[in-house]
Amino acid sequence: MHRFNDLADFSTAEIGSLLELAQRLEQYPEPRALEGKILSLLFLSPSLRTLASFQAGMARLGGGSFVISPDMSIHGIETRPGIVMDGAAAEHIREAVPVIASYGDIMGIRAFAERRNLEREVADQEFEDLAELVDVPLINMESAIQHPCQSLADWKTMDDLGVPKAGGRFVLSWAYHPRALPLAVPSTTVKMAAMRGMDVVVLRPEGFELPEPIMAKARVLADASGGTVTETTERAEALEGAHVVYAKSWTSTRHYGDKVGDQALREELIDWCVDEPWFATAQPDCRFMHCLPVRRGVVVADRILDGPRSVVIAEARNRMYAQMAVLYRMLKG
Numbered sequence: 236m237h238r239f240n241d242l243a244d245f246s247t248a249e250i251g252s253l254l255e256l257a258q259r260l261e262q263y264p265e266p267r268a269l270e271g272k273i274l275s276l277l278f279l280s281p282s283l284r285t286l287a288s289f290q291a292g293m294a295r296l297g298g299g300s301f302v303i304s305p306d307m308s309i310h311g312i313e314t315r316p317g318i319v320m321d322g323a324a325a326e327h328i329r330e331a332v333p334v335i336a337s338y339g340d341i342m343g344i345r346a347f348a349e350r351r352n353l354e355r356e357v358a359d360q361e362f363e364d365l366a367e368l369v370d371v372p373l374i375n376m377e378s379a380i381q382h383p384c385q386s387l388a389d390w391k392t393m394d395d396l397g398v399p400k401a402g403g404r405f406v407l408s409w410a411y412h413p414r415a416l417p418l419a420v421p422s423t424t425v426k427m428a429a430m431r432g433m434d435v436v437v438l439r440p441e442g443f444e445l446p447e448p449i450m451a452k453a454r455v456l457a458d459a460s461g462g463t464v465t466e467t468t469e470r471a472e473a474l475e476g477a478h479v480v481y482a483k484s485w486t487s488t489r490h491y492g493d494k495v496g497d498q499a500l501r502e503e504l505i506d507w508c509v510d511e512p513w514f515a516t517a518q519p520d521c522r523f524m525h526c527l528p529v530r531r532g533v534v535v536a537d538r539i540l541d542g543p544r545s546v547v548i549a550e551a552r553n554r555m556y557a558q559m560a561v562l563y564r565m566l567k568g
């Protein structure tokens with residue numbers, strides 16, 4: 236395994252094998268498995284969970300890691316191609332990435348979407364351009380359209396909790412947020428739940444449709460796994476019988492890159508804050524999932540986050556075990 240980029244690059248059997256490995260490493264630690272190996276982590280965008288869980292996971296396997304981010308005391312990094320570098324930035328990403336990669340045995344890169352060109356970002360062009368500069372195994376730690384580590388951890392969390400695969404109803408719901416957020420988590424999540432064989436419902440207001448290539452891919456994955464993928468604007472219809480409500484805010488695809496248009500649409504949607512009445516016709520033990528960070532009282536009510544439905548801390552903890560399995564498989568086979 237040379238790249239961990241898109242769950243859909245793998246068969247469900249391969250994902251199952253990774254999840255078994257994650258479970259094994261959780262129950263039976265192997266503190267010397269990756270002794271002598273170095274993980275290099277480039278964060279071009281902020282993080283709490285991804286940064287901490289990769290470093291902790293690598294240490295638990297006996298390896299080492301280092302982090303580079305623009306917030307550190309490094310030379311300013313220019314990312315634009317073909318630019319005359321007569322401004323503040325002293326180093327170009329085209330040198331920085333291969334240099335960082337050369338210090339480690341495996342590399343992770345995080346680079347969020349710029350949210351300017353939907354077609355280019357659905358194609359994940361910026362990440363693909365960075366990946367070409369790396370000649371060691373590479374992990375996508377969240378790009379414009381992928382967040383495979385989050386989805387692997389979410390799949391594990393549902394397995395741990397016994398959430399049904401076939402016949403399990405998974406509602407990916409848009410939620411209000413004051414800012415336009417990237418498409419990576421919802422795009423990866425809809426594919427993950429489809430691959431898991433669930434009946435996936437994307438609940439979102441008009442103007443917040445997920446990109447059609449993502450929905451089409453999710454439908455193909457669902458066909459292969461025995462699941463389904465539908466979308467609706469109707470909350471009551473979506474939530475009926477739900478086993479999971481996975482909340483996430485994302486940018487308007489109708490107004491992609493247009494802050495004013497997006498803002499005008501979203502300011503009418505402040506009531507899209509997940510709260511107990513949403514669960515009236517869901518399964519009694521319907522779970523609440525979110526990748527974090529989450530805005531309390533904006534995306535979701537405190538009583539949901541603090542109550543028995545919420546599994547957000549388990550999801551975050553499973554990031555570490557899921558990524559340990561990925562590191563182990565990529566470095567040890």
Ligand code: CP
Pocket residue numbers: 281282283284285286377385526527528
């Ligand atoms: N869910 C997630 O990726 O969290 P961070 O942005 O804190 O890494």
